[in-house]
Amino acid sequence: MAGGAASGGSGAASETYKEARTLLLMPAWLTLIILVLSPVMLMLVYSFLTKEFRGGVIWDFTFAAYDQFFCDRGLFGDEGCTLEWTYITIFWRSIWQAGLATLLSLAIGFPTAYFIATRPANVRPLWVFLITIPYWVNLLIRTISMRFMMREEGPINNLLVGTGIIGEPLQMINTNFAVQVGLFYSYLPFMVLPIYAAVERYNFTLSEAAADLYASKWITLRRVLLPTVKPGVIAGCILVFVPSLGAFLAPDLLGGAKNFMIGSLIEEQFKGNAGNWPFGAAASMILLTMVLIMLMIYARQQSRANRGEA
Amino acid sequence: MASRKFDVRRYPGFAQLTVLCLLILYVPLLVVAVYSFNASASIIVFEGFSWRWYVDVFVGSDSAKFKEAAWNSFFIAIIAATVATTIATLAATGMVRGGFFRGRTLSFGLISLPLMVPEIVTAVATLIFFNSIAFERGIMTILLAHIAFCIPFAYLPIAARMQGIEDTYEQAAQDLYATKRQAFTKILLPLMMPGIISGYLLAFIISLDDFIITNFVKGAGVETLPTAIFGAVKQGIRPNIMAISTMLLGFSIVMVTISYFVSKRGDHK
Amino acid sequence: MAEPEVYAIDVQNAVKRYGEFVALKKISLSIRDNEFFTLLGPSGCGKTTLLRMIAGFEEVTEGEIYLYGEEIENQPPFKRPVNTVFQNYALFPHMTVRENVAFGVEMLGKPVSDALKRADEMLELVQLTQFSARKPSQLSGGQQQRVALARALAPQPKVLLLDEPLSALDLKLRKAMQLELKHLQRETGITFIFVTHDQEEALTMSDRIAVMSAGEVQQLGNAVDIYERPKNRFVADFIGETNLIDVEVTSRDQDRVLCQFKNGLTLTCDAVDGIGIGSRGHISIRPERMKMRSEKVDDENWQGKVVENVYVGTDVQSIVALQNDMHLTLRTQNSDTGKAMIFEPGTDVFVDVEVGSARLLAD
Numbered sequence: 053m054a055g056g057a058a059s060g061g062s063g064a065a066s067e068t069y070k071e072a073r074t075l076l077l078m079p080a081w082l083t084l085i086i087l088v089l090s091p092v093m094l095m096l097v098y099s100f101l102t103k104e105f106r107g108g109v110i111w112d113f114t115f116a117a118y119d120q121f122f123c124d125r126g127l128f129g130d131e132g133c134t135l136e137w138t139y140i141t142i143f144w145r146s147i148w149q150a151g152l153a154t155l156l157s158l159a160i161g162f163p164t165a166y167f168i169a170t171r172p173a174n175v176r177p178l179w180v181f182l183i184t185i186p187y188w189v190n191l192l193i194r195t196i197s198m199r200f201m202m203r204e205e206g207p208i209n210n211l212l213v214g215t216g217i218i219g220e221p222l223q224m225i226n227t228n229f230a231v232q233v234g235l236f237y238s239y240l241p242f243m244v245l246p247i248y249a250a251v252e253r254y255n256f257t258l259s260e261a262a263a264d265l266y267a268s269k270w271i272t273l274r275r276v277l278l279p280t281v282k283p284g285v286i287a288g289c290i291l292v293f294v295p296s297l298g299a300f301l302a303p304d305l306l307g308g309a310k311n312f313m314i315g316s317l318i319e320e321q322f323k324g325n326a327g328n329w330p331f332g333a334a335a336s337m338i339l340l341t342m343v344l345i346m347l348m349i350y351a352r353q354q355s356r357a358n359r360g361e362a
Numbered sequence: 363m364a365s366r367k368f369d370v371r372r373y374p375g376f377a378q379l380t381v382l383c384l385l386i387l388y389v390p391l392l393v394v395a396v397y398s399f400n401a402s403a404s405i406i407v408f409e410g411f412s413w414r415w416y417v418d419v420f421v422g423s424d425s426a427k428f429k430e431a432a433w434n435s436f437f438i439a440i441i442a443a444t445v446a447t448t449i450a451t452l453a454a455t456g457m458v459r460g461g462f463f464r465g466r467t468l469s470f471g472l473i474s475l476p477l478m479v480p481e482i483v484t485a486v487a488t489l490i491f492f493n494s495i496a497f498e499r500g501i502m503t504i505l506l507a508h509i510a511f512c513i514p515f516a517y518l519p520i521a522a523r524m525q526g527i528e529d530t531y532e533q534a535a536q537d538l539y540a541t542k543r544q545a546f547t548k549i550l551l552p553l554m555m556p557g558i559i560s561g562y563l564l565a566f567i568i569s570l571d572d573f574i575i576t577n578f579v580k581g582a583g584v585e586t587l588p589t590a591i592f593g594a595v596k597q598g599i600r601p602n603i604m605a606i607s608t609m610l611l612g613f614s615i616v617m618v619t620i621s622y623f624v625s626k627r628g629d630h631k
Numbered sequence: 632m633a634e635p636e637v638y639a640i641d642v643q644n645a646v647k648r649y650g651e652f653v654a655l656k657k658i659s660l661s662i663r664d665n666e667f668f669t670l671l672g673p674s675g676c677g678k679t680t681l682l683r684m685i686a687g688f689e690e691v692t693e694g695e696i697y698l699y700g701e702e703i704e705n706q707p708p709f710k711r712p713v714n715t716v717f718q719n720y721a722l723f724p725h726m727t728v729r730e731n732v733a734f735g736v737e738m739l740g741k742p743v744s745d746a747l748k749r750a751d752e753m754l755e756l757v758q759l760t761q762f763s764a765r766k767p768s769q770l771s772g773g774q775q776q777r778v779a780l781a782r783a784l785a786p787q788p789k790v791l792l793l794d795e796p797l798s799a800l801d802l803k804l805r806k807a808m809q810l811e812l813k814h815l816q817r818e819t820g821i822t823f824i825f826v827t828h829d830q831e832e833a834l835t836m837s838d839r840i841a842v843m844s845a846g847e848v849q850q851l852g853n854a855v856d857i858y859e860r861p862k863n864r865f866v867a868d869f870i871g872e873t874n875l876i877d878v879e880v881t882s883r884d885q886d887r888v889l890c891q892f893k894n895g896l897t898l899t900c901d902a903v904d905g906i907g908i909g910s911r912g913h914i915s916i917r918p919e920r921m922k923m924r925s926e927k928v929d930d931e932n933w934q935g936k937v938v939e940n941v942y943v944g945t946d947v948q949s950i951v952a953l954q955n956d957m958h959l960t961l962r963t964q965n966s967d968t969g970k971a972m973i974f975e976p977g978t979d980v981f982v983d984v985e986v987g988s989a990r991l992l993a994d
Contacts, residue, residue: 067461068532069542076456077469079449080513084472087510088484091491095483098490108493160386163379170371181622186387188564188618190571192588193607196595197390200397200604207393240387259370260688261721263708265735265786269373279725298480300574305595315482322489322578329490336486343480367690368707 092340099333109329117334139317139335146313149228149303150296153235154243157292160236161243162285168244169251180248187241195301198234199225202306226308234302235292242291250284251277283354290350294343314339391611398604415605422602424594431590435570438505438586443566446512447520450565451558453513454521455546459529476511484511485578492579499581507579508569515568516561519625523557524550556625563621567614637700639664639790639822640685645694645704647680647846654680656846657694662790662824663838664699667816669825671833672843673869678826681843682792685824686715699789709738714783715792719799720775722767728778729754729763735786746785753781756815773804780812784819791816793825797832809836830870834858842866858917864994867915874959876914878991883908890914890991894955896933900989913992918962920988923949923972923980932981935959937974947973951982 069076099117101109119125122140123133168179186194201208202224209221224230254277262272278285296302300315307313314335321332401410419428457469476484488507489499497503531553535545551558573588580589587610594603640662647655655677662668670678683689685696687708696704703711714735722731733750737743754760757777767775776796783791793812797805813836816823827833833840834854842849842857842865850862861867864875878890878898888902898914906912924932935953946962947969953959959982963969974980 068459068529069455069546070461072542073456073460073463076452076460080453080473080517081469083449083510083513084475087488087491087506088475088479089472091487092479092483094494095487095490098494160379160383163373163376164383166373167376167380177626182384183387185615185618186391188567188571189391189611189614190573190588190607192571192573192592193394193611194391196591196599196603196607197394199595200394200599201390203599237386237390240383244383255719255721256370257717257719257721258723260708261715261717261723262734262738263368263370263688264686264713264715265782266709266738267734268709269370271738272370273373276723280723294478294480298482300482315480318482318486322486332486333490336483339480340483343478343483347478368687370688 095333096337099330099337101330101333103328103330114330117328117330120328120331121334121338142312142317143314143338146297146315149231149235149313150293150299152232153239153296154289154293156232156236157240157243158285158289161240161288162247165244165247165284165288166251169248169254176252180245183241183244191238192301194237195234195305198230198237198302199305202230202233225306226310228307230306231303231313234306235296235299238299238302239292239295242295243288246284246287246291247281248284250281250287254280286350286353290346294346297343298339394604395608395611398601398608400601415601416609418602419606419609424602427585427590428587428606431585431587434501434504434584435587438501438508439566439569442505442508442512442569443516443562445509446565446569447516447558447562449509450513450516450520450561451554454517454524455550458521458524459532459550473517474514477514481574485575488575489578499579500584503579503581504576504584504586507575508572511572511575512565512569516565519560519564520554520557523554523560523625527553556627560621560625563617563624567617571610571614637664638662638697639666639699640824641697641700642681642685643695643697645681645684645696646692647677647684647689648692654846655684658846658848660841660848660851662822664822665820667813667823667825667836667838669827669833669837669840670843671827671830671840671869672849673828675845676843677846678828678843679794682715682794682824682826685790686713686792687711712786712788713790713792714786714788715794716776716779716783716796718795720767720779720796722775722778722782724767727764727766728759728770731767731778732763732782732785735782739786749785750781753785754778756784757781772799773808776800776808780815784815784821788821790822790824793823795826795828797827798829805832812836834870842869844869859990861915861990861992864913864915864992867913867990867992871917872960872962873915873917875992876916876957878912878914880906880908880910880912880991888991892957894953894957896953896957898931898984898989900991901987903991903993906991906993910993912994915990915992916959916984916988918948918960919946919964920985921959921961922963922983922985923951923961923974924983925974925980927981928983932983934979934981937976937978937980939976940973949973951980953982 098109100113100115102112102114102116104110119133120136122136124136125131125133164183168176168183171179200206203209204221204223204225206224208224212218213221258276258280259272262276263269267275298315299313300319303313303316304319307316318332318335318339321327321329321335397408398415399411399413400408401412401414419425453469453473457466457473488503488510492499492503527550531549532545535549536542540548571588572586573592576586577589577592580586585593587606591603591607591610594600638661640660642658642660645655645658646653658677658681670681672678680689684691684704687703687706687710691704694704695702698711698713722728723734726734729747729750732753733743733746736746736749741749751760751763754763757780759774759777759781762770762774762778767778770778776799779796797808800808809832812823812825825833825836834857837854839851839853840857841851844865850857850866852860857866858870861870861873867873868875877893880888881891881897882889883902886902887899888906888908889897889899891897900914923937927934933953935951938950938952938958941948942965944965946964949961949963951959951961961982963973
């Protein structure tokens with residue numbers, strides 16, 4: 053998924069099957085509208101319903117879910133609305149975690165993408181393949197393997213204690229750090245691929261021109277290369293940030309009880325009998341809105357860039 | 363006098379970071395794989411090579427559960443991938459070879475919608491949908507949900523491949539009295555086969571590996587491989603879990619590699 | 632002419648190898664201060680490699696390069712006070728024209744305001760002041776080329792390198808730019824090293840030309856030297872048009888030699904050192920240095936028949952067949968006097984070679 057390049061548009065507008073077009077697209081449209089679009093609409097509706105005790109909803113419209121999210125009405129629920137920080141904190145922490153994971157991915161992903169893009173052309177696909185495989189491998193298993201590695205009696209600690217670097221095993225699991233690493237590990241390939249695509253298209257004569265004009269390599273990176281590949285970098289950041297924001301497995305398996313993120317909060321609402329479906333729907337809606345706003349900003353920036361630097 | 367050759371492309375440290383990146387990505391998986399062959403029941407100390415945990419997966423105490431979960435997973439994956447790939451192929455034909463129409467960007471947005479929405483939101487929405495029409499949760503719900511989000515994964519490689527095939531072949535066919543349908547089935551489809559296979563395998567793996575959406579819509583009685591593994595992990599990581607994880611891992615890697623080579627070979631035509 | 636004490640660029644025994652392949656075979660060149668110097672040759676001859684070695688983008692396998700006496704072949708490009716105008720301009724797409732031109736000056740450590748001021752000066756020099764706030768993609772090819780020029784000149788380099796900068800322009804623009812570059816060089820006094828494969832361009836603009844082929848300098852001299860007195864077949868053939876005739880030197884009389892053609896015809900021409908009696912070689916005669924006559928005017932005139940006349944606007948190109956199937960190409964100017972010496976195809980004529988215009992080549 054290389055940024056805006058795969059916009060589904062072909063070069064010469066090929067019209068071979070123009071008449072059959074509606075028929076061809078109908079199955080996809082139907083499936084996606086029924087199974088994706090309308091469920092999301094429904095979710096919006098559900099967020100305004102009343103919760104049923106054993107899960108599910110009662111079709112009574114109310115603002116209760118959103119109220120619970122934003123308002124603190126005291127112990128008995130009868131005071132005025134003061135800002136409820138509990139859930140906002142969870143959202144805020146998720147943003148912060150996702151942001152940090154994104155930065156971490158960028159720090160390692162950018163040099164990696166750059167390096168691969170500057171390999172000889174015949175070897176490049178192999179590198180890309182190596183980076184992509186972990187992405188296709190089950191996220192659950194990868195998270196489990198992270199958990200396995202970071203346990204108190206896990207291999208990392210064994211190595212550190214065994215070689216005498218530290219005296220006692222580090223508490224890595226069930227920390228913010230573990231979640232961070234888990235998120236970074238989960239979505240790293242997403243950071244690498246768009247940046248790789250952008251650097252591959254970069255014209256290195258520009259770097260030569262910069263060097264010719266007395267710029268050192270690092271200044272060239274900062275002032276010439278980065279601005280030119282910026283769209284790829286931003287695409288990579290979004291591809292890591294958005295899934296990280298709504299992640300469930302990393303906080304659940306690696307963070308334990310103390311590291312509740314949005315994903316965990318939402319999941320909790322739908323499991324078992326203590327759940328609150330409307331609340332879960334409301335939280336999901338809030339998450340979705342945040343993501344859509346970010347995507348719209350990105351799309352607008354893309355189109356502005358396409359117009360400005362044609 | 364010996365100075366390093368000046369190469370505008372080379373930055374010190376980048377190669378090392380790349381190696382680090384690859385290590386980070388692969389080492390945990392390798393470690394799990396290694397421990398799955400542990401002769402002892404320990405997940406701490408490696409005490410020798412053994413197949414016992416793999417055997418345990420098939421005949422041990424959890425084996426029935428895993429077998430049923432595996433059966434469910436594969437069943438769903440095959441069907442979901444087939445349906446999704448068919449829908450995606452038709453859609454790609456319409457998008458790439460259907461000329462320009464006003465709803466095109468919107469169509470593409472719709473097709474890639476599952477990719478843009480966080481998985482948990484899709485999971486919740488799908489659950490709510492089935493609940494609202496009182497559709498009982500089970501294999502069917504999993505299947506339907508999978509079909510939906512597999513479509514974009516099948517679509518992308520198929521569309522990419524189709525864009526790479528010039529339509530002059532189909533035009534030549536029509537010039538030689540083939541109908542549009544014949545041009546499609548006899549010319550376009552065979553040329554696209556690598557892309558279709560590639561898309562199918564991708565959709566298959568995505569379905570096989572999915573956890574979050576499946577977990578939400580599966581209902582109490584049904585398990586797929588990922589949900590079964592998750593449940594087992596919650597009770598503590600045991601070597602047989604690592605064995606089954608490694609098997610699933612290996613299987614996914616093989617599928618992806620095949621998918622990659624199939625599409626590469628197609629390029630050499 | 633006394634040789635200067637210090638050369639702008641002095642290349643000594645430079646060799647460039649890529650594994651087994653030798654791109655430059657021991658090149659030695661001395662380029663003077665305030666000179667418009669051209670490296671001319673077909674693609675693959677090594678001219679761009681040599682230029683990039685001077686700029687610092689190619690490593691020198693063997694040999695040294697001196698810039699006004701200072702050894703530079705091991706310095707990275709951003710330390711060398713030479714600047715390059717690239718073939719595809721390489722203007723930074725995300726910066727405005729002004730920022731592009733100011734870039735090098737800024738990198739040298741000047742405050743940004745000074746750099747921008749200098750950029751404005753340069754843009755005025757190339758007459759692009761009204762475009763200074765635009766992005767490169769909004770400019771035409773010719774305008775981009777001038778921006779690239781301004782950008783390379785702004786940091787006041789000691790030498791300016793130009794890598795086929797005019798190749799992307801259409802003919803008229805190209806010719807205009809050729810003159811403009813020549814004037815610019817005179818005005819700034821900076822040594823220009825220009826790379827091109829277009830020999831007409833080289834002849835128009837250069838003080839001196841180094842004709843290169845297959846990694847070697849075939850000949851070094853000014854336009855007149857190169858054209859009138861080519862040293863070998865390659866130079867004679869690459870520059871302008873010529874007729875090449877296979878000959879053997881049969882006798883010598885002081886500084887004139889007699890050459891015999893394969894088909895028995897002979898011609899006397901100036902002797903060349905190193906080509907003695909009995910040597911085989913070629914004679915090069917430019918088409919415009921021969922005339923067709925209706926009667927023999929000289930002993931050495933050759934009899935032939937006009938085969939074809941081709942009208943090319945300024946001249947008429949005629950093909951004449953001599954005995955034993957030898958063909959010569961002549962060019963006659965399309966003027967009143969010239970027209971008198973053009974004959975219909977099929978006419979018998981005598982070919983008269985201008986004295987001193989035939990050049991003996993060793994190969």
